[in-house]
Amino acid sequence: MDKPPALTEIRKAISAIDKDMLALLAQRKHLALDVARSKEVDIRPIRDTQREKELLARLVKQGREQGLDAHFVLTLYQTIIEDSVLSQQAFLQGRANPDVTKQQYCVAYLGARGSYSHLAATRYCQRRSFEMLDLGCQSFDEIINAVESGHADYGFLPIENTSSGSINEVYDLLQHTSLAIVGETTIEVGHCLLAKPGTKLEQVTTLFAHPQPISQCSRYLSQHKDFKLEYCASSADAMDRIMHSDRTDIAAIGSAQGGEFYGLEVLQNNLANQKVNQSRFIVVARKAIAVPEQLPAKTTLIMATGHKPGALVDALLVLKQHKLNMSKLESRPIAGTPWEEMFYLDIEANLRIPAMESTLKELAELTRFIKVLGCYPCETVEPTQLSQKQLMIEPDTSKTEQHLAEQAVDIKVRQFALGQGHLGMLASLDVDQALMNPGNLAKSLKEQGFQGLVITQTGQQALEEVITALDSFDLCSVVEVTHPGLLTSVAHADILYIGSDNMYNTALLEQVGTLPVPVILERHPDAETEALQQAVSALQQSGNRQVILAESGFETRSGKRVLDIGYCEDLQQELKLPLLINTSNQVTNAASKACDGLILAITPGEDYRSQLAAWYC
Numbered sequence: 001m002d003k004p005p006a007l008t009e010i011r012k013a014i015s016a017i018d019k020d021m022l023a024l025l026a027q028r029k030h031l032a033l034d035v036a037r038s039k040e041v042d043i044r045p046i047r048d049t050q051r052e053k054e055l056l057a058r059l060v061k062q063g064r065e066q067g068l069d070a071h072f073v074l075t076l077y078q079t080i081i082e083d084s085v086l087s088q089q090a091f092l093q094g095r096a097n098p099d100v101t102k103q104q105y106c107v108a109y110l111g112a113r114g115s116y117s118h119l120a121a122t123r124y125c126q127r128r129s130f131e132m133l134d135l136g137c138q139s140f141d142e143i144i145n146a147v148e149s150g151h152a153d154y155g156f157l158p159i160e161n162t163s164s165g166s167i168n169e170v171y172d173l174l175q176h177t178s179l180a181i182v183g184e185t186t187i188e189v190g191h192c193l194l195a196k197p198g199t200k201l202e203q204v205t206t207l208f209a210h211p212q213p214i215s216q217c218s219r220y221l222s223q224h225k226d227f228k229l230e231y232c233a234s235s236a237d238a239m240d241r242i243m244h245s246d247r248t249d250i251a252a253i254g255s256a257q258g259g260e261f262y263g264l265e266v267l268q269n270n271l272a273n274q275k276v277n278q279s280r281f282i283v284v285a286r287k288a289i290a291v292p293e294q295l296p297a298k299t300t301l302i303m304a305t306g307h308k309p310g311a312l313v314d315a316l317l318v319l320k321q322h323k324l325n326m327s328k329l330e331s332r333p334i335a336g337t338p339w340e341e342m343f344y345l346d347i348e349a350n351l352r353i354p355a356m357e358s359t360l361k362e363l364a365e366l367t368r369f370i371k372v373l374g375c376y377p378c379e380t381v382e383p384t385q386l387s388q389k390q391l392m393i394e395p396d397t398s399k400t401e402q403h404l405a406e407q408a409v410d411i412k413v414r415q416f417a418l419g420q421g422h423l424g425m426l427a428s429l430d431v432d433q434a435l436m437n438p439g440n441l442a443k444s445l446k447e448q449g450f451q452g453l454v455i456t457q458t459g460q461q462a463l464e465e466v467i468t469a470l471d472s473f474d475l476c477s478v479v480e481v482t483h484p485g486l487l488t489s490v491a492h493a494d495i496l497y498i499g500s501d502n503m504y505n506t507a508l509l510e511q512v513g514t515l516p517v518p519v520i521l522e523r524h525p526d527a528e529t530e531a532l533q534q535a536v537s538a539l540q541q542s543g544n545r546q547v548i549l550a551e552s553g554f555e556t557r558s559g560k561r562v563l564d565i566g567y568c569e570d571l572q573q574e575l576k577l578p579l580l581i582n583t584s585n586q587v588t589n590a591a592s593k594a595c596d597g598l599i600l601a602i603t604p605g606e607d608y609r610s611q612l613a614a615w616y617c
């Protein structure tokens with residue numbers, strides 16, 4: 001056998017390729033800015049999702065020809081396109097506001113270097129190629145004062161988080177400031193347990209953290225009740241205190257990036273309750289900005305409605321009449337007037353469009369107080385997706401396909417969509433097999449075109465590792481629940497599964513019914529439609545309206561299962577719910593006409609690509 005080249009040689013070659021790739025990415029970014037210049041002249045929208053779809057479909061195909069996995073190519077390019085779109089937006093925003101564009105900005109934020117606010121501010125300034133002079137503050141009040149008094153150009157204020165919700169204190173401060181919102185930025189907040197190098201997890205007795213991370217990691221903390229908590233002014237303060245202490249039994253909650261500033265090591269990561277833990281920050285300045293028409297804009301306003309019943313509804317109807325979409329509505333008490341509320345609205349529109357101007361005029365008639373807090377470019381770039389068919393078989397950008405993808409669906413979790421002609425494809429495996437090599441399993445499922453995995457026969461096992469592996473490939477985790485007492489262990493699952501043996505387990509149905517996640521309910525092979533309807537009602541009456549049926553046929557006298565396709569069609573008609581067919585019992589693909597999706601029992605290592613492709617036809 002030939003001796004492979006020395007490791008150092010191979011690494012040298014990899015480093016050279018990485019350098020070339022960076023140079024190409026920089027070239028691509030320059031070209032994207034040229035595109036922005038041309039769009040400035042033609043006044044065309046920055047985002048062109050049709051172009052993105054064509055580009056992604058072609059790249060996935062070309063990647064596959066070179067042995068690259070479709071999911072890898074897709075996510076890589078979604079990230080590149082996000083950066084391209086945000087860079088173009090930042091460029092045009094700068095061009096539209098030459099009077100406030102400088103080389104260097106003083107930015108006020110909460111905490112010190114390494115805090116989440118500092119990370120958000122750094123990211124925002126880097127995108128705009130500003131030099132950032134940082135001014136760490138002790139409180140939100142201090143940030144507002146620094147900008148109002150002219151000590152800082154921009155203030156960064158966290159406004160909402162996907163785990164802990166709105167940050168009330170910031171909303172309250174906005175009522176009284178003269179500052180305008182000029183931007184927003186969202187960062188991924190990966191909470192980690194950070195300690196001085198050498199500290200072992202078993203040694204830790206006390207955690208230092210800001211109240212926000214504490215509330216965002218409440219689930220982790222409730223599982224570690226023995227930790228004592230020390231509240232800190234910011235995450236940076238928490239990390240700083242660890243760094244300067246001689247104690248070896250303390251740790252801070254903060255980001256891995258932030259920890260590096262303080263020479264701390266990650267003891268544990270992914271502490272946040274939500275898998276996607278993001279914080280949105282608003283950027284405030286003394287002067288409002290103009291947002292060019294081509295950019296997706298958001299306008300934030302506050303208002304107090306009249307005292308009569310239905311006053312808020314009347315105000316919101318104005319938005320409806322002008323076809324304006326409201327992305328957020330928040331209410332806060334008005335200081336000094338008990339039980340009266342000030343409403344905060346984020347409207348997805350530019351302040352300068354006629355519909356918005358008319359809306360503001362009409363709202364002024366209906367409200368006791370109304371003020372625009374600012375109009376700014378919206379920085380959420382929803383990644384453009386490809387259809388399952390494009391990812392699996394041949395790239396196909398035909399009109400019908402795109403039309404289908406854009407239509408509303410009955411249930412959608414990640415890429416798993418049911419209703420309106422979408423066919424959901426789930427693999428199914430028992431928990432012991434799923435736990436064997438979750439990383440490999442998830443990769444292979446994604447490559448084969450599955451949208452998720454049903455993990456069956458679960459008990460007390462810790463499923464975090466499988467769920468995290470599925471999550472990293474954007475696959476749905478569908479977890480079977482067998483007992484109401486085990487529900488906390490499946491808290492991170494995207495979808496719950498109630499197998500046929502538990503169809504009559506009313507306690508379980510009622511408990512699962514209280515959860516806000518879709519649930520798949522499998523009919524018992526002996527159950528009549530009426531009994532199935534009762535089980536569905538038990539789920540729905542507890543609140544859960546996202547019920548999906550699963551059907552695996554009737555049992556014959558010889559113990560074999562047979563699927564009655566006519567019955568499946570009747571069931572869908574009668575119960576008006578999406579239906580999945582559990583194909584474990586050798587069902588033919590004629591069933592695909594009578595269902596919204598399939599569950600395929602798999603054996604790890606085997607390839608189901610052609611089988612799945614056949615179901616699509």
Ligand SMILES: C=C(O[C@@H]1C=C(C(=O)O)C=C[C@H]1O)C(=O)O
Pocket residue numbers: 032035046047048049051052055080081084085088
């Ligand atoms: C670069 C463009 O602008 C945006 C960014 C794209 C990209 O980076 O490839 C593609 C389409 C647009 O959403 C363009 O329109 O070509």
